[in-house]
Amino acid sequence: MFLSKTPVSLRPQILFSSDSFPNSKINPNPNPNGLLLKPLRVQPITASTAPPPTPAQTRVDILxxxxxxxxxxxGKTIVxxxxxxxxxxxALQRNVLSDMVLLSCVGLRLVLVHGGGPEINAxxxxxxxxxxxxxGLRVTDAPTMEVVEMVLAGKINKTLVAEINMLGGTGVGLCGKDARLLTARPSPDSSVLGFVGEVARVDPSVLRPILADGHIPVIASVAADETGQGYNVNADTAAGELAAAVGAEKLILLTDVAGILEDRNDPGSLVKEIDIAGVRRMVEEGKVAGGMIPKVSCCVRSLAQGVRTASIIDGRVPHSLLLEILTDEGAGTMITG
Structure with a gap:
């Protein structure tokens, strides 16, 4: 959406050459597997090989x-x-966070709720x-809960906050345990799932001064119950409940699919906009299934509690947040009440 002029790099680009330094005393074939490795030729990148900058008029037209x-x-809150x-x-992570910093700079109040499933698995x-x-929910025994807290509330949270700060925003790291932001209760399937929790209560008091000051709260989806026992809370669910509690204008779920598809096997069948009744119909018909069910459920629940719109968008698309918020086209499926 917002494009900037890319400076031309004058650093040399290193290329393999079959005829570079033919008289070198260095062994030209040190690789025992027979791959011929020879010294390298230097080719500078010049203005003629760099991508052309976006014209200034185009940039101001976009703005x-x-x-x-x-x-x-x-002045509206978006979760x-x-x-x-x-x-x-x-690269995509930087796109997402730079989008959030940009939107914060023009006056939107952003709340970032994050998961981290692949990193937890690793x-x-x-x-x-x-x-x-x-x-679709992680079975969380005591050792797994320790890893979940270490990765979500520690490593990932700190990394995201540091990146936001480096991009010129002000990130504030939190988890559901902080200031009783999220209070959890055991899942009804706790006998199977272990320390997987549902959101019993949200107290957004700690978020209000952070948002009023133009900062971006970065929230890890772990919480505790009344006794202090930690629980792994589904990040989609946590985001939906937080959106309702802060009176958000919009809830956005960044995922790895295009959005809700009329035909799950056809990426071209994207449903651009749908209401709650339409979503329920698609669930009943089996068109929404698997991992999409928790996502649409948290969207529907947040809408029922006053959130204006909820969108499931393709996080693989560069600057998908800007496409969703600052264009009519959007970047996925928007669900309305």
């Missing part, structure tokens, strides 16, 4: 066209759930624990 959308959302494929790529495997799931 001008964004004005109605900025006016619509300025973004971040996870899935958008967290696997460093850490569990390192510690000799096989990740297990039941009905």
């Amino acid at each position: 001008a066209e964004s004005l109605p959308f900025i006016q619509r959302f300025r 973004v759930k971040y996870g899935g494929a958008a967290m696997k790529s460093a 850490w569990l495997l390192r510690t000799g624990h096989e990740p297990r799931f039941h009905n």
